[in-house]
Amino acid sequence: xxxxxxLFFSLLLIQLPSFAQxxxxxxxxxxxxxxxxxxxxxxxxxxxxIYEFMNNTKWTNDxxxxxxxxxxxxxxxxxxxxxxxxxxxxxxIQSSRPIYKSSYTSVLLNHNDADVxxxxxxxxxxxxxxxxxxxxxxxxxxxxxxxxIALDYDSYSLxxxxxxxxxxxxxxxxxxxxxxxxxxxxxxxxxxxxxxxDNMLQPTYAPMRELMYKYHRLxxxxxxxxxxxxxxxxxxxxxxxxxxxxxxxxxxxxxxFFNAKKDEVIKLxxxxxxxxxxxxxxxxxRIDPGxxxxxxxxxxxx
Numbered sequence: 001x002x003x004x005x006x007l008f009f010s011l012l013l014i015q016l017p018s019f020a021q022x023x024x025x026x027x028x029x030x031x032x033x034x035x036x037x038x039x040x041x042x043x044x045x046x047x048x049x050i051y052e053f054m055n056n057t058k059w060t061n062d063x064x065x066x067x068x069x070x071x072x073x074x075x076x077x078x079x080x081x082x083x084x085x086x087x088x089x090x091x092x093i094q095s096s097r098p099i100y101k102s103s104y105t106s107v108l109l110n111h112n113d114a115d116v117x118x119x120x121x122x123x124x125x126x127x128x129x130x131x132x133x134x135x136x137x138x139x140x141x142x143x144x145x146x147x148x149i150a151l152d153y154d155s156y157s158l159x160x161x162x163x164x165x166x167x168x169x170x171x172x173x174x175x176x177x178x179x180x181x182x183x184x185x186x187x188x189x190x191x192x193x194x195x196x197x198d199n200m201l202q203p204t205y206a207p208m209r210e211l212m213y214k215y216h217r218l219x220x221x222x223x224x225x226x227x228x229x230x231x232x233x234x235x236x237x238x239x240x241x242x243x244x245x246x247x248x249x250x251x252x253x254x255x256x257f258f259n260a261k262k263d264e265v266i267k268l269x270x271x272x273x274x275x276x277x278x279x280x281x282x283x284x285x286r287i288d289p290g291x292x293x294x295x296x297x298x299x300x301x302x
Contacts, residue, residue: 022062022149024069025054031078042122043078050074050141053126059145060164070152071096071105074144076116089116091140095148097155097216101224106216108151110260115181115192116140130167133174140182143171143193150200154209155216161209162201169197191252199253207240208253214240231272235280238265245287258288266294270301277301 029047031039054074072095080088091113096105118137128138146168150161172194175183182192199205214237223230244254269280277299285292 020064020066020069021055021057022059022064022070023054023145024071025051026073027051027054027076028074029076029078033079034081039081042120045122046120047076049126050076053128053138053141054145057128057142057145059149070148071098072109072148074141085121086119087117089118090114091116091144093144093148095151097152099216099223100221104220106155106220106264107260108155108212109148109256111256113140113144113182113193117180130170131174133171133178136175136178136180139171139175139178140193143168143197146171147196151212154212156213157217158213159209160213165197165200168193169201172197191255195252196256199251204247205244205251205253207243208257211237211240211257227271228273231268231276234265234268235272235276235283238280238283241287242283250290254287258291262288262291262294266297269298272298 027047027050029043029050031043054072072093075092076089077092078087078089082088093109093111093113094107095109096107098105116136118140119135120137126138126141127134128142130142133139146164150164150168153161153164172183181187183194184192185194185198187194200209215234219230219234219237221230222233241254241257244251248254265280265284269277272280281295281298284295284298288295
């Protein structure tokens, strides 16, 4: 009887659907500038801990199936050890989303954070709270987790990522008393975590989030049945960036977008009509002049 009950419940558990967390995050920790067997072992442990933190934390209240998880990559490059258990690093963050009925994945974020400082003792748990700044490493990891999710949700529904941009902003607010760089508005330049979250919630940058939805959901996601129609919608969506360019030329959000999308838009419009090629090159060279020469490839393609 006991054996039968055990078998029944085992079969029941096997048949129950399994749900995954939100992120499918690949993590790599490298340290080419720091030598030593001990440090190498510590960084291997750190890599495993970050992997588990990113992939096992429940970031939203939504239910994700394994195939719905958001693909992302973190590359933590340890550059300096200023003191015992203290490290400086850069963090490369990339995320992407699949295009409907296609094997193609579209990059949503490709950003390098050069101001990563943190303390770490091997095997110490990576703890995070949305209500307080516990340590710099987990706050940075959580911040970018919410940015990744916000961008993904924005690409599927208009302003769908608002709550996650707000969570990223909450992490920034909690870190205002932290001594490490990257969290404050008055730091040199305007390309840190503070401005990343702040900008995306400002009305000035509302066209950027409108673009994220139209470009991906109404443009790329329909190309399986109408390539020309989808490309036309993408061009129309990109034209909304003119509104931002007029008010804030060379703005941080625009740079974030083109860091992720430059190669994609070149490939996209290289297959367009002569009129689309001309319009896209004129637009892209105006709003992203730093990559202006590369956009000439669009009209050079036959």
